[in-house]
Amino acid sequence: MSKIFDTQLRGIFDRISAQEEQFEMAARLLAQAIMTEGEIYIKSFDEANFFNDYLLNSQEKLPKSKYYQGEHLTSADRIMVIAPHYTDQVHEMVAYLEEASIDYVLISNKSSEMIDSIMHFIDLKTSRAIVPNESYEKFITPHLMAINYVYYKLYILLEEMGCIDLNDYSSSERR
Template sequence: MLKIFNTQLNGIFSKIDAQLEEIEIASQLLMQAANGEGSIFIKTFDEIDYFNDFMTKSNESLPHSKTLDHLDEVHTIDSTDRVLLVGSFFTAELNHWIQKLNDLDIDFVVIANKDKDHKSHENLMHYIDLSTPRAIVPTADFSKIITPHIMALNYIYYIMFAEMYEMTQDLNEA
């Protein structure tokens, strides 16, 4: 089982690696807020909520990051701020946040699995596919277990964190 798990994870990480340019662009967009006078507002959904405190309060949190809890808080966001929305899937709630941010012309990044039903991801300027749409490890009864959303997000997050760190270092040297 471990060998299958490892192979499947490597496949997911390869799909994420193929999005490196989009991850770099998303990191640059978020860094515009952190290097200016703005903040990076982070809103997580469903099981991804477990990762919220790490992104905003850990030793390796995103610079100038804050948690967004309620949709009405978007009215406090100004043009110097950026938003990061992270969920396992495109739920009605995530789509509602996307619509609100678009209506208010706020720059944002979305990390989630592709929306196969409504193709919401196709209309986003800054989108990163989580690449974990289903469980990946087969069991003896032919079902599958382990849907590694958090592992994939952690991988994406550390790529973004490293990109943003490097940008900060380059700016400090200039």
């Protein structure tokens, strides 16, 4: 089972990485907030809430990031919506952002219920469990690993764009 898990997880990461254009567009969108008067707001749902503290308080947080709690957003602000599944709550949030003309990045598994106009979408590629047991029932759905992987790909792109200065961290802080 361990080898199956490793193989399946590598496949998921490969399929996520193949979304190069989506990553580039998402990173550019977030960079706009960092380089202007905007803020990057994080809005997570369900299991993705697990990442809130890390995304907002770690040494590797995005500059100018805050948790979205219903604040008034300006055209300079960007919001990163993170959810394992495109639920009704996520749909309502995306519909609100579309109606308010607020630019956002949606990180979720693809769903047939998605709004057609979503422009900055990164698919987690974890819509189902990946490891079969002895009775061929599958378990382990690695949403959190995929979310973490997507976050770090965006983080690296933003660093390459000059939006994150790694020299701001002293060597003692990075341990």
